[in-house]
Amino acid sequence: xxxxxxxxxxxxxxxxxxxxxxxxxxxxxxxxxxxxxxxxxxxxxxxxxxxxxxxxxxxxxxxxxxxxxxxxxxxxxxxxxxxxxxxxxxxxxxxxxxxxxxxxxxxxxxxxxxxxxxxxxxxxxxxxxxxxxxxxxxxxxxxxxxxxxxxxxxxxxxxxxxxxxxxxxxxxxxxxxxxxxxxxxxxxxxxxxxxxxxxxxxxxxxxxxxxxxxxxxxxxxxxxxxxxxx
Amino acid sequence: xxxxxxxxxxxxxxxxxxxxxxxxxxxxxxxxxxxxxxxxxxxxxxxxxxxxxxxxxxxxxxxxxxxxxxxxxxxxxxxxxxxxxxxxxxxxxxxxxxxxxxxxxxxxxxxxxxxxxxxxxxxxxxxxxxxxxxxxxxxxxxxxxxxxxxxxxxxxxxxxxxxxxxxxxxxxxxxxxxxxxxxxxxxxxxxxxxxx
Numbered sequence: 327x328x329x330x331x332x333x334x335x336x337x338x339x340x341x342x343x344x345x346x347x348x349x350x351x352x353x354x355x356x357x358x359x360x361x362x363x364x365x366x367x368x369x370x371x372x373x374x375x376x377x378x379x380x381x382x383x384x385x386x387x388x389x390x391x392x393x394x395x396x397x398x399x400x401x402x403x404x405x406x407x408x409x410x411x412x413x414x415x416x417x418x419x420x421x422x423x424x425x426x427x428x429x430x431x432x433x434x435x436x437x438x439x440x441x442x443x444x445x446x447x448x449x450x451x452x453x454x455x456x457x458x459x460x461x462x463x464x465x466x467x468x469x470x471x472x473x474x475x476x477x478x479x480x481x482x483x484x485x486x487x488x489x490x491x492x493x494x495x496x497x498x499x500x501x502x503x504x505x506x507x508x509x510x511x512x513x514x515x516x517x518x519x520x521x522x523x524x525x526x527x528x529x530x531x532x533x534x535x536x537x538x539x540x541x542x543x544x545x546x547x548x549x550x551x552x553x554x555x556x
Numbered sequence: 557x558x559x560x561x562x563x564x565x566x567x568x569x570x571x572x573x574x575x576x577x578x579x580x581x582x583x584x585x586x587x588x589x590x591x592x593x594x595x596x597x598x599x600x601x602x603x604x605x606x607x608x609x610x611x612x613x614x615x616x617x618x619x620x621x622x623x624x625x626x627x628x629x630x631x632x633x634x635x636x637x638x639x640x641x642x643x644x645x646x647x648x649x650x651x652x653x654x655x656x657x658x659x660x661x662x663x664x665x666x667x668x669x670x671x672x673x674x675x676x677x678x679x680x681x682x683x684x685x686x687x688x689x690x691x692x693x694x695x696x697x698x699x700x701x702x703x704x705x706x707x708x709x710x711x712x713x714x715x716x717x718x719x720x721x722x723x724x725x726x727x728x729x730x731x732x733x734x735x736x737x738x739x740x741x742x743x744x745x746x747x748x749x750x751x752x
C-alpha cells in the first residue's frame with residue numbers, strides 16, 4: 327500500500343498541513359504492515375484467529391480510492407505525459423498485491439472454517455466470536471448442506487446410533503480439532519514477553535529472538551502481541 | 557468378508573483424489589455397505605436378545621458373544637467412517653469446482669448422483685452470497701502471489717472480442733497479446749489463453 331498511498335497524496339495535492347499528512351501516511355504504513363502480519367499469522371497458525379474486521383474494512387475503502395484514481399486518470403491517458411503512466415502502473419501493481427493478500431487471507435480462513443466447523447460451532451461462543459458475520463453464515467449453511475448430502479446418500483439408512491455427525495464415543499472423535507502441538511516459528515517483538523515454561527523447561531523471550539516452538543506453549547504471548555508468527 | 561466393500565470404496569476415494577475429474581458415483585457399493593451395516597445391526601440385536609437370557613453365568617459362550625458384539629461394532633463404525641470420508645472427498649471436489657469458477661458440464665454432471673448435483677447448486681449459491689459481501693475483491697481469483705501486472709498471452713481458441721481499459725482485443729486463434737493479467741485471468745482458467 328505504501329507506494330500507492332504516497333502517490334495518492336501527491337495526486338490529490340491536499341492542502342492540509344505537513345505534519346497531519348505525515349501522520350496519515352504513517353498510519354497507512356502501519357495498517358499495511360498489520361495486514362501483512364495478520365495474513366502471515368492466519369496462514370501459519372493451526373487454529374482460526376480472530377477476524378480483523380476494521381483492518382480489512384479500512385483497507386477495502388482505500389483500495390476503492392486507488393481504483394478511482396486509475397479510472398479518472400486513464401480516461402485522459404492519451405493526452406498526458408508518460409510519467410502518469412508509470413504512476414498508474416505502480417498503483418495498479420500495489421492494488422493487485424493488496425487484493426491478493428486479502429483474498430488469500432479470507433480464503434485461508436474459509437479453509438479452516440470448513441475443516442474445523444464442528445469444533446468451532448460446538449465449542450463455545452469465544453470461537454464463534456472470532457468469525458465475521460459472513461463467515462458465520464457460510465459455516466452454518468455449509469454444515470447444513472453437507473449434512474443433507476450425507477443423509478440423502480446413506481446416513482439416513484444406517485442404524486440410529488450411527489447417524490450422529492458429532493459422535494465422540496468409541497475411541498475416535500468425529501470432531502476435528504486444530505493441531506495445537508504444531509510447531510510454529512515465532513519472533514519476539516516486545517521487550518517484556520513472559521518466558522515460556524513447560525515440562526521443567528524455561529525459555530526466555532528476548533526482543534528480536536526467533537524460536538521454533540509448539541503452538542500451545544506460545545498462545546498466550548501471541549494473544550498479548552509480545553510475539554508474532556513468522 | 558465384512559469390511560471388504562468399505563475397503564474398496566476408500567481405495568476408490570484415494571485413487572480419485574488426484575484425478576482431474578470426479579469419477580462416477582459408486583451407488584451400488586454404497587448401497588451394499590449400508591446393507592452390510594444393517595445386517596450387522598440385526599446380528600447385534602439378536603446377540604443382545606440372547607444375552608439377556610443367561611446374564612449370571614459367564615461361560616466361554618458369553619466371551620465369544622462379547623467378542624462378536626465388539627467386532628460388529630467396530631466394523632459398523634468403520635463402515636460409517638468410510639462412507640463419510642468418501643462423500644466428504646467428493647464434496648470437497650465439488651467445492652473446489654465452485655471456487656475455480658468452472659462451469660460444470662457434461663461428464664462431470666453425469667457422474668454425480670442427485671443429492672450431489674443439488675449440493676453443488678446450493679453450495680454455488682452459498683459462495684456467491686459470501687462473495688457479494690466483499691464485492692471489491694475477486695475471492696475466487698488465483699491464490700498464487702501476483703508478479704507482473706501485464707503479461708504475454710497466446711490465444712488457443714477463438715474467444716471473440718474482449719473489452720479492457722486499454723482498448724479492445726480481438727482474440728483470434730494463435731495471435732499474441734500483451735495484456736493486463738487480471739483482465740484475462742478468467743480466460744486463462746477457462747483454457748482460451750495461455751500465459752507465455
